[in-house]
Amino acid sequence: METPILDDILARVRDALERDDIADAVNVLEGMRPPDQAELFAELEDDHQLALLPELDPTDSADILEKLDEAEAAELASALSTETLAHIIDEMEPDEAADLLGDIDPDQARDVLAAMDDSDEIHPLMLHADDSAGGLMTSDFLALRRRMTAGEALQAIRDWQPESESIYHLFVVDAQNTLVGVVSLRQLILAGPTTPLTDLMDSDVISVTVGTDQEECARVMSRYDLVALPVVDAQRKLVGVVTIDDVVDVLVDEATEDIQRMGGAQPLNRSYLESSVTRVMRTRISWLLMLFVTESLTGTVLRHFEGELSQVVALSFFVPLLIGTGGNAGSQTTSTIIRALAVGELKWSDAMHALWHELRVGILLGLGMAIVAYVRALTWGTSSDLALTISLTIFTIVVWANGLGSLLPMLATRLHIDPTVVSGPVMSTLVDATGLFIYFSIARIIMGL
Numbered sequence: 069m070e071t072p073i074l075d076d077i078l079a080r081v082r083d084a085l086e087r088d089d090i091a092d093a094v095n096v097l098e099g100m101r102p103p104d105q106a107e108l109f110a111e112l113e114d115d116h117q118l119a120l121l122p123e124l125d126p127t128d129s130a131d132i133l134e135k136l137d138e139a140e141a142a143e144l145a146s147a148l149s150t151e152t153l154a155h156i157i158d159e160m161e162p163d164e165a166a167d168l169l170g171d172i173d174p175d176q177a178r179d180v181l182a183a184m185d186d187s188d189e190i191h192p193l194m195l196h197a198d199d200s201a202g203g204l205m206t207s208d209f210l211a212l213r214r215r216m217t218a219g220e221a222l223q224a225i226r227d228w229q230p231e232s233e234s235i236y237h238l239f240v241v242d243a244q245n246t247l248v249g250v251v252s253l254r255q256l257i258l259a260g261p262t263t264p265l266t267d268l269m270d271s272d273v274i275s276v277t278v279g280t281d282q283e284e285c286a287r288v289m290s291r292y293d294l295v296a297l298p299v300v301d302a303q304r305k306l307v308g309v310v311t312i313d314d315v316v317d318v319l320v321d322e323a324t325e326d327i328q329r330m331g332g333a334q335p336l337n338r339s340y341l342e343s344s345v346t347r348v349m350r351t352r353i354s355w356l357l358m359l360f361v362t363e364s365l366t367g368t369v370l371r372h373f374e375g376e377l378s379q380v381v382a383l384s385f386f387v388p389l390l391i392g393t394g395g396n397a398g399s400q401t402t403s404t405i406i407r408a409l410a411v412g413e414l415k416w417s418d419a420m421h422a423l424w425h426e427l428r429v430g431i432l433l434g435l436g437m438a439i440v441a442y443v444r445a446l447t448w449g450t451s452s453d454l455a456l457t458i459s460l461t462i463f464t465i466v467v468w469a470n471g472l473g474s475l476l477p478m479l480a481t482r483l484h485i486d487p488t489v490v491s492g493p494v495m496s497t498l499v500d501a502t503g504l505f506i507y508f509s510i511a512r513i514i515m516g517l
Contacts, residue, residue, distance in 0.1 A: 078108050085116045090123050098128055106135030117144055122152045130159035133168060142171035150176065154183035157190075163206040163314065166193035170203075193308070201285050202278035204318065205299040205308030211241045212265060214248055219261030221251070239298050239306055240269045247298055247306045249273055275300050278307060286315045287412050382450055383511055386458050387504065393437065394465040394503040395496030401426055401473025402495050406487045409477060419478045423471060430470030434463035457511045464510065465503045472498065 077096060084092040097105055097120070109117060109132050121129050121144065133141045133156065145153055145168055157165045157180060169177040169190065181187045189207040196202025210228045212221050225235060238256075240249040249269030259268055275298040276285055289297050289312065297315075299308040405422060408414040414422055438459040445455035473495060477487035 074104060074108060078111055081108065082112070082116070085112070085119065090119060093120055094123050098125060102128075102131035103135055106132045110136060110140065118147055121156075122148065126155045126159045129156045134160060134164045138167065138171055141168055146172050146176065150179045150183050154180050154185075158185050161206055162189040162193055162208050163204065163308075166190050167198060167203070170198060196278055199282045200278065201276045201280040201282065201297075201299045201310060202308070204282050204285060204314050205278075205310045206314075207308050209309040210235065210238060211245070211306055212238050212251065214240050214242050214266060214269075216265050217261060218256050218259040218263045218265065218268060221256050221265060222261075225253075225256075237294075237296050239273065239296075239309070240265055241306050245305045247273060247275055247300050247304055250298070273298065275304075276310075277301070282318045283410070285310050286318050289315050291412070382454055383457075383508070385448070386445070387507070389441075390458070390461055390465060390507055391500040391503045393462055394469045394499040397430070397433065397466045398469035398473040398495040398499045401429075401470045402477055402487075402490065405474055405477045409481055409487055414478070416478060416482045419475065419482075422474045422478065426470040426474035427467060430467035433470070434466035437466055438463040453515050454511075457507075457514045460514070461503075461507045461510050464506050465499070468502065468506065469495075469499045472502075 077100070081093045081096050084090070084096070097108070100108065105128060109120075112120070121132070124132070133145065136144070145156075148156075153176075157168065160168070169180060181190065184190075193203065193205070193207060198204075210224060212224065216224070221238070225238075235253055237250055237252050239247060240251060242248050249265070249271045250273040251265060251269040255268045274288065274292055274294065276288060278299055278301060280299075285297060288294070289310070295312045297310040298306055299310060301307050405414065405426075408422075441462045442455050442459035445458045446452070450458075476490040476495070476498075480487040480490050
């Protein structure tokens, strides 16, 4: 829906709520698509949200909570009565319901589960971490029996009456519920009604275990172009299915978190405009303080070479140029390596290969930058010794930054730390201090300081 139209509808809903005409606001919202409902609902004031949500059809309320940011949905759900929340969660997809209940107070979650009409599908999902395949999967799926025919399978689909989850591919199990194959809906439709599933199914089915990280699930689905990924337990029994819509949400969340970390801040975990000033401040202050302390290493290096600076004041003219170039080179490398790690192109065993690769890139980049730096230093009227110092320094710093930028993300991954933590500001700060040390050390040798 176009933004101007959405703004007009929002104004109408707000006007109805200001007049305490809840029925009019409900009529407007229930005529919208779920994503538009959620976007409009998020723009309302907290008291209006609480007044409106219980009056909506539980299906619409469920759609809204599923589309809202996790933190917003949990905050809103916590303020609802147990009975109201139970009716709404009864209409949610099992995986979405489990995520929401896991984000609210445990006592309230237990009360809601007890008040629900059907909570059997949700209990098992709450046993798994949110960022694992077990936490991402849905238990609302249809498993076909191996002894079925194509006609019986199609009748099972009609009896199941699936709603939102994908049924492009269906999974086949044996009598012990062990995953044995996968068959597409297209195959079932085109096959004769008496054709056994064993003749149609592909027994080489790709699956993950319940403890698999959600990012790995996304990589598997992307690599093999899957729209549904079966989740099995240690005995290879089918326990759930991860669908493509859930993976898209994971990719968006992970990308958002990585971008915020690369900028030197903790993730907000909710939309920007919905985050208070103090919340945004708290996500940034710890990183700023840490970077401030580490950046003081730059001042320490400058003080250590104070004598050299006093002898050749022109050395200070090139400090911003050198540390800026080093920081930029390091950031380019970390961005490339982090991306390769994220899509599975690199792993820890490739660390030395990546280092050698980036060192060669750094040598070529450094040579190009060194020539430009030498000419630029001469055009500023500096001596040939100082120009040579600048040239050699920028070559060394670029090679050093590329090497450091290739190893740090790999090391962070090895230590189970998000590699984006060592990118951006952190990388620039490290290169600043070490780059200055390299600069003044080379100047001391060449210029005899």
